[in-house]
Amino acid sequence: GDSVTQTEGQVTVSESKSLIINCTYSTTSIAYPNLFWYVRYPGEGLQLLLKVITAGQKGSSRGFEATYNKETTSFHLQKASVQESDSAVYYCALGGRQGGRALIFGTGTTVSVSP
Amino acid sequence: GGIITQTPKFLIGQEGQKLTLKCQQNFNHDTMYWYRQDSGKGLRLIYYSITENDLQKGDLSEGYDASREKKSSFSLTVTSAQKNEMAVFLCASSIQGAIEQYFGPGTRLTVL
Numbered sequence: 001g002d003s004v005t006q007t008e009g010q011v012t013v014s015e016s017k018s019l020i021i022n023c024t025y026s027t028t029s030i031a032y033p034n035l036f037w038y039v040r041y042p043g044e045g046l047q048l049l050l051k052v053i054t055a056g057q058k059g060s061s062r063g064f065e066a067t068y069n070k071e072t073t074s075f076h077l078q079k080a081s082v083q084e085s086d087s088a089v090y091y092c093a094l095g096g097r098q099g100g101r102a103l104i105f106g107t108g109t110t111v112s113v114s115p
Numbered sequence: 116g117g118i119i120t121q122t123p124k125f126l127i128g129q130e131g132q133k134l135t136l137k138c139q140q141n142f143n144h145d146t147m148y149w150y151r152q153d154s155g156k157g158l159r160l161i162y163y164s165i166t167e168n169d170l171q172k173g174d175l176s177e178g179y180d181a182s183r184e185k186k187s188s189f190s191l192t193v194t195s196a197q198k199n200e201m202a203v204f205l206c207a208s209s210i211q212g213a214i215e216q217y218f219g220p221g222t223r224l225t226v227l
Binding site: 044053107 | 119148150155156157158159160163173174205214215216217218219220221
């Protein structure tokens with residue numbers, strides 16, 4: 001089957017420090033998966049943070065970056081210097097080439113940024 | 116831009132009760148989805164609909180019915196509410212063939 005693994009359930013980091021959230025994926029049904037990071041800020045709905053559809057490419061948004069690594073089947077999310085406003089739950093997700101299919105989500109990583 | 120509206124925001128029901136959750140979108144998207152999120156877990160697909168009057172089962176469809184009477188709305192019915200299905204239900208939509216999905220704010224279901 002297809003799956004996404006986020007190993008950290010909760011991460012606490014100090015403001016201005018760097019952050020990395022790990023994501024690895026596994027798929028038996030999707031030849032060329034698309035990879036996504038979604039984010040839920042407190043009190044808000046789930047929204048797309050960034051996406052990458054080509055292996056080897058990097059996506060970026062709001063200071064976050066993620067590189068699609070097909071060799072290691074990873075899509076880690078990184079930010080060089082976090083702010084309190086980055087406190088949120090981050091979800092890694094896997095999707096197929098064709099639309100109209102479900103996204104496969106990881107369990108989410110709750111990030112708390114302390115001042 | 117557009118918006119996805121889910122009603123109600125909070126739904127409380129009795130065990131065994133039939134409950135309906137509603138979703139409306141004004142993106143004019145063709146495809147709509149219902150996901151369920153249990154506490155501390157990722158989202159799992161219940162049903163999706165590629166176009167009006169179409170229904171496709173997801174991995175978690177047992178115990179649920181869905182209805183897509185028109186392009187802008189997608190309803191989900193819990194046929195007999197159980198305490199182990201207390202969760203947040205998320206509706207999403209996308210352009211047919213597109214890979215991005217846009218999510219609503221969710222309905223939190225509590226079963227007494």
